[in-house]
Amino acid sequence: MAHDLGKGWLGNFFEDFELGKEQVCAPPRVIGAPETALHIGTTNDRQARFCGGEGRMHPLVVFHTVIGQTVRNISLNSPANLGYSKMIWHAPVFAGDEITTTIKIVGLKENSNGKTGNCFVETTGRNQSGEIVLQYTRWVMVRKRDHDTATPYLENPVTPSLASQVEVAELPAWSGDLSRSEKTGGAYFFEDYEPGERIFHHDGMTVNHTDHMQYTRLWQNSAKVHFDEILTDGKPLVYGGFPFSIAYAQSLNGLENRSGMVAMNSGAHANPCYSGTTIYSFTEVLEAHDLVDQPYGALRLRLVGVKDLNPADHKDFDIGEDNGKGRIKYDPRVLLCMDIWELMPKRAS
Amino acid sequence: MAHDLGKGWLGNFFEDFELGKEQVCAPPRVIGAPETALHIGTTNDRQARFCGGEGRMHPLVVFHTVIGQTVRNISLNSPANLGYSKMIWHAPVFAGDEITTTIKIVGLKENSNGKTGNCFVETTGRNQSGEIVLQYTRWVMVRKRDHDTATPYLENPVTPSLASQVEVAELPAWSGDLSRSEKTGGAYFFEDYEPGERIFHHDGMTVNHTDHMQYTRLWQNSAKVHFDEILTDGKPLVYGGFPFSIAYAQSLNGLENRSGMVAMNSGAHANPCYSGTTIYSFTEVLEAHDLVDQPYGALRLRLVGVKDLNPADHKDFDIGEDNGKGRIKYDPRVLLCMDIWELMPKRAS
Amino acid sequence: MAHDLGKGWLGNFFEDFELGKEQVCAPPRVIGAPETALHIGTTNDRQARFCGGEGRMHPLVVFHTVIGQTVRNISLNSPANLGYSKMIWHAPVFAGDEITTTIKIVGLKENSNGKTGNCFVETTGRNQSGEIVLQYTRWVMVRKRDHDTATPYLENPVTPSLASQVEVAELPAWSGDLSRSEKTGGAYFFEDYEPGERIFHHDGMTVNHTDHMQYTRLWQNSAKVHFDEILTDGKPLVYGGFPFSIAYAQSLNGLENRSGMVAMNSGAHANPCYSGTTIYSFTEVLEAHDLVDQPYGALRLRLVGVKDLNPADHKDFDIGEDNGKGRIKYDPRVLLCMDIWELMPKRAS
The missing domain is CATH 3.10.129.10 (Hotdog Thioesterase)
Incomplete structure (x- = not known):
């Protein structure tokens, strides 16, 4: 029997993304003390708020969980992550919470080389009560399946208007006890x-x-x-x-x-x-x-x-210079x- | 003071196994969310049923726990694991369950080289309620202590009759919610x-x-x-x-x-x-x-x-050819x- | 803008330690099943008492947690840990306990090379109820900030009188079930x-x-x-x-x-x-x-x-010979x- 590539998922290519399409990413994931321990064991994180009895999850643990959930849909064929906009940790996450992430394509722009396009993805992580815990838009470069055929987004790119920063008034309030020197x-x-x-x-x-x-x-x-x-x-x-x-x-x-x-x-x-x-x-x-x-x-x-x-x-140390643009x-x-x-x-x- | 090898356990040799002998393997082990996190962190397992709020343990986490518990008794002196028969995950395991494994020697066969024998081990993992969660027979090659003295199992090997497959009627029923695309x-x-x-x-x-x-x-x-x-x-x-x-x-x-x-x-x-x-x-x-x-x-x-x-x-890709036997x-x-x-x-x- | 080293903590030097000073080490830390799993995954520890349903934490997990909490205060500038005295695990620790460590400087002795001193630190780890779980004195070599200026502890070292061993009468009682062969x-x-x-x-x-x-x-x-x-x-x-x-x-x-x-x-x-x-x-x-x-x-x-x-x-194998002192x-x-x-x-x- 000859075998074609069959059922194994190879990821979306630029042509596969649909503007305005919303999708639930699989699988939902429970995070808790083991993820905290591995985060500490990998990074040497010592922030008191995220290793104490309250079970408060580290913002980067939430970030990685959410972004990890989107990889299968968005970035298996991505040579580069290009940027993030307006990322806000809206609500704290605690050990035992189950995170589900949804994505919505809010912009598509084919690149002039014909090989890739940029995909703008509004990303929303929610806990088991449906409360938004993390939201942001990121844009990633994604390979095209067919380098010889242009998509409509070469001539007519759709680029969302993205805030260059989160305003002070948009920041969530401090959650939980204030940090004090004795603990930190x-x-x-x-x-x-x-x-x-x-x-x-x-x-x-x-x-x-x-x-x-x-x-x-x-x-x-x-x-x-x-x-x-x-x-x-x-x-x-x-x-x-x-x-x-x-x-x-x-x-x-x-x-x-x-x-x-x-x-x-x-x-x-x-x-x-x-x-x-x-x-x-x-x-x-x-x-x-x-x-x-x-x-x-x-x-x-x-x-x-x-x-x-x-x-x-x-x-x-100088991190770089303005490229003129x-x-x-x-x-x-x-x-x-x-x-x-x-x-x-x-x-x- | 001259020191002999003393109390440190060097494992059983082929001569040490007794047909029909049942043994409890030490230690019992609780498994839960940390084992799931490390399983995911090692393998990149993404199966929704085993990373969600239900705390359902992955069948391979159960398998490794059970087989790990048998190593001290069975395979410290084993150059090779030879096969498995009729392995059935009879009941689901959940986070916090304590697994205890018992073994029973159901076959012994000394090999003609005089250096090793094959040992057939019925293996049963149970949860803290005594319910069987995993059962199988495996056979392993085990070194002999004494290469010069044949055991009775050279002349008279005892080989259990092992089913070549688990029948469809023997399969356990689906446990929990059916998988649906949104989650998987x-x-x-x-x-x-x-x-x-x-x-x-x-x-x-x-x-x-x-x-x-x-x-x-x-x-x-x-x-x-x-x-x-x-x-x-x-x-x-x-x-x-x-x-x-x-x-x-x-x-x-x-x-x-x-x-x-x-x-x-x-x-x-x-x-x-x-x-x-x-x-x-x-x-x-x-x-x-x-x-x-x-x-x-x-x-x-x-x-x-x-x-x-x-x-x-x-x-x-051809996995191999029939060896004629x-x-x-x-x-x-x-x-x-x-x-x-x-x-x-x-x-x- | 020119930048000085600013707010990043570089650790205490020998000159910074004050005799008799007590300090709470930051941060407090909850330990539990994830730390047990990582301890097992790193060391292959198989002791039944510390991997079962009771959630009893391994004495070395407690030791590392406590000593880790003291590093920021004591040993960022330490070339060597010199010794321990009278370390006693006074009370068992269970999964979910939060450990807080305090230190007290009980001895200071500048070394004749002018570059380092020895610091004697009484160290006490407590659980969330304030109960002492681990206590010991250790002494560490710590670098001096200023190699050219002697401290008072060169001429007048303060060295605590340290017990060379814990007496049998001081040992804590067995906690929990006695070990039996079936489990161990x-x-x-x-x-x-x-x-x-x-x-x-x-x-x-x-x-x-x-x-x-x-x-x-x-x-x-x-x-x-x-x-x-x-x-x-x-x-x-x-x-x-x-x-x-x-x-x-x-x-x-x-x-x-x-x-x-x-x-x-x-x-x-x-x-x-x-x-x-x-x-x-x-x-x-x-x-x-x-x-x-x-x-x-x-x-x-x-x-x-x-x-x-x-x-x-x-x-x-001979571990060494008496150095005459x-x-x-x-x-x-x-x-x-x-x-x-x-x-x-x-x-x-």
């Missing part, structure tokens, strides 16, 4: 942070094979390039969320009292990462907003992950550059 | 599968040191050859259950709505696996049985794990060949 | 152990990168030398607690009915360990105390971890030498 070890509070300031995090972490592959599989992310040495000529690509998690865990050092990310304005996986890379990071304070009537303020921060170079030894051409040592919002308690009066 | 992502149902059909699963997974060793230790499998580079001249042997789990997780692709293995007719760990191997797999549909009065049918499937070659690129001489690239039963829901009417 | 697989009881006896454990375990790094991160131990290949010239140092856990798990073989460590008299991380090392171990029975009126006795044991050499093949100069193959107390049930009458 942190000496600094909202009043201590100043725009323009750089915080160096000092902890380098070298990536090993199992480190990144296990973490990526944990989120049921099934993109082949992360796992198959033959397909990748011996260099499996590290999932972009991995150095993000490492750098974010490192960035607790100097920001011990933070809430944990409540929103992300934008984010770039600036350069690829492979096993053997040592990841360092620093944070720049971009904005500090006093929230009157609240016991905390909001900090807009740029988290920068750097490969094989400790920015604490190069304090004025309002975007940054990143230094090849920049792994990631994430523009995020944290809430930060004020000093107890 | 799967488009295919019982009616869509046809004997003779091959399903290619497309996902390659390269084995790293910690991947296989951690997974093997998780099941408290203490066979030294899996962990000790000095003993194995730098090449620890991967536990046969590891590529089985990887291949089975891959095989969800095209079989998304399956129940999870309910029985195994037979299984071969056809060739050894080491770190660095990339595992691929495909499935052949051997039989499809409509179960009248049931909303699902039964599929008999052959799961084949292949090393360092993607069968989707070699669609008619009714057994297959496997191609050296075949890692495993498992003859299993799945239940598969019928298309909702 | 162990044939030996208190009456079977004899001072002077060596027990060889037979299981070698080769250390892989992720094995030790994940285990170390799991306990939120943030000492950079364990994770950063650049900082360590390609050879991250394995956390001393890692070979201890491996050797202790191995040492169940021959001591299956033990309670799990209830106290440690002293302990040496005798030589450094790196990835690629194969760890073996043996135990020497130092003392056996019948506890009248109790169904168990107390065994004082020396657990020795050895690198790249199986002591079962060198039964009279009452301390042992260890053979370079000795990784660790721990002097511990176990309770061991008597043979059922």
Whole structure:
């Protein structure tokens, strides 16, 4: 019997996406203490809010769970994740919650090379009560099935209007107890942070094979390039969320009292990462907003992950230069550059 | 003081086994969400039934737990696992269940080389209520302590009569909610599968040191050859259950709505696996049985794990040829060949 | 903007420690089934008391949690852990307990080289009810910030008087059900152990990168030398607690009915360990105390971890010789030498 490729799913190609189409991603997933332990065991995360008795799940555990659920539909044939817009962690997630993710295609743009297109995906993660816990739009490059036939989205691309940042008024309120030094070890509070300031995090972490592959599989992310040495000529690509998690865990050092990310304005996986890379990071304070009537303020921060170079030894390290089109051409040592919002308690009066 | 080998257990040798002897294996083990998370983190398993709020444990997690419990008694001195017969997952296991395994020696046959014998072990895993959750007979080769003295089982081997397959009537009923596309992502149902059909699963997974060793230790499998580079001249042997789990997780692709293995007719760990191997797999549909009065049918499937070659690129890949004695001489690239039963829901009417 | 090192914590130096100062270590940590599963998956621990339905946490899981909590305060700038005194596991810990650790500086002694000092730290781990679960004093070498200026502790060192061992009367009582062969697989009881006896454990375990790094991160131990290949010239140092856990798990073989460590008299991380090392171990029975009126006795044991050499093949392996000052100069193959107390049930009458 001759065999065709049959029932095994090879993923959607650019031609398969339909504007406005909503889909439930499979499978739903319960997360809890084991995912927290593996997150800690992979990243060395030490944030008190996410390892205590309350069972509060780390915002990046929620992020990876949601993005992992979308891979089968969106990104099996994706050479690159291009950006994120208006990512908001709307509600806390606790151990035992079951996360279900839905996606809606809100933009399609074929690229001029005829080989790929960009797909804009509104992504919504909900808990078992249907409450939205995380929402964002991301855009990804997706390969075309047929390089010789243009789609309507070459001539008539549909590009959604995407907010360049989450407004302060849109940030969710602090959830749960405010951070205090006794539990966090942190000496600094909202009043201590100043725009323009750089915080160096000092902890380098070298990536090993199992480190990144296990973490990526944990989120049921099934993109082949992360796992198959033959397909990748011996260099499996590290999932972009991995150095993000490492750098974010490192960035607790100097920001011990933070809430944990409540929103992300934008984010770039600036350069690829492979096993053997040592990841360092620093944070720049971009904005500090006093929230009157609240016991905390909001900090807009740029988290920068750097490969094989400790920015604490190069304090004025330049992440890149403007490419003339309002975007940054990143230094090849920049792994990631994430523009995020944290809430930060004020000093107890 | 001169020291003899003393109290450290070196495992049973062929001479130590007694026909008809029943034994409880130590220790009992609770399994739950952490074992599920590590199973997912190792294999990238994405089957909806085994990662949701119900806490239903994966059939292979149960399998590894049971087989791991038997290693100390049976296979510390075993150069090879030879086969399985009539493996049935009789009842579902849920998070928090405590598994206890008992073994009974049902056959002994010394091999003509004088160095080893084959030991047939009826194996029964039970939950904390004493309910049988998994039962099978496996036979393993075990080294003799004394190569110069024959046992009675050289002249008079006792070989149990082992069923070559589990009958359809013996299969357990579907447990819990039927799979539906919204939760599984799967488009295919019982009616869509046809004997003779091959399903290619497309996902390659390269084995790293910690991947296989951690997974093997998780099941408290203490066979030294899996962990000790000095003993194995730098090449620890991967536990046969590891590529089985990887291949089975891959095989969800095209079989998304399956129940999870309910029985195994037979299984071969056809060739050894080491770190660095990339595992691929495909499935052949051997039989499809409509179960009248049931909303699902039964599929008999052959799961084949292949090393360092993607069968989707070699669609008619030949697993081996009959060796003239009714057994297959496997191609050296075949890692495993498992003859299993799945239940598969019928298309909702 | 020029950037100074700012808010990132670089750890305390010798000059920063204040005699008598008590501090709560951050963050508190809940431990439970996931930590047990990862402990098993890393070490192959098979002790029945710590993998069953009771949720009893392994003494080494408690140890690592407590010591991990102290790293940020004590040992980020520590080149060496020098010793432990009077470590007692006062009360059992169960899954879901939240551990908080406090430290008190009870001794300071500057070393004559001017570069380091020794810091004596009384360490107390408590559960969420405030009950002491683990207590000990350890002393660590810590780097001075300023090599040119002596502290008062050069001329006037303060050295606490430390007990060289935990007395039998101080040992906690057996907690929970006594071990019995059916659950443990162990044939030996208190009456079977004899001072002077060596027990060889037979299981070698080769250390892989992720094995030790994940285990170390799991306990939120943030000492950079364990994770950063650049900082360590390609050879991250394995956390001393890692070979201890491996050797202790191995040492169940021959001591299956033990309670799990209830106290440690002293302990040496005798030589450094790196990835690629194969760890073996043996135990020497130092003392056996019948506890009248109790169904168990107390065994004082020396657990020795050895690198790249199986002591079962060198039964009279010499761990070292007295250096003339009452301390042992260890053979370079000795990784660790721990002097511990176990309770061991008597043979059922």
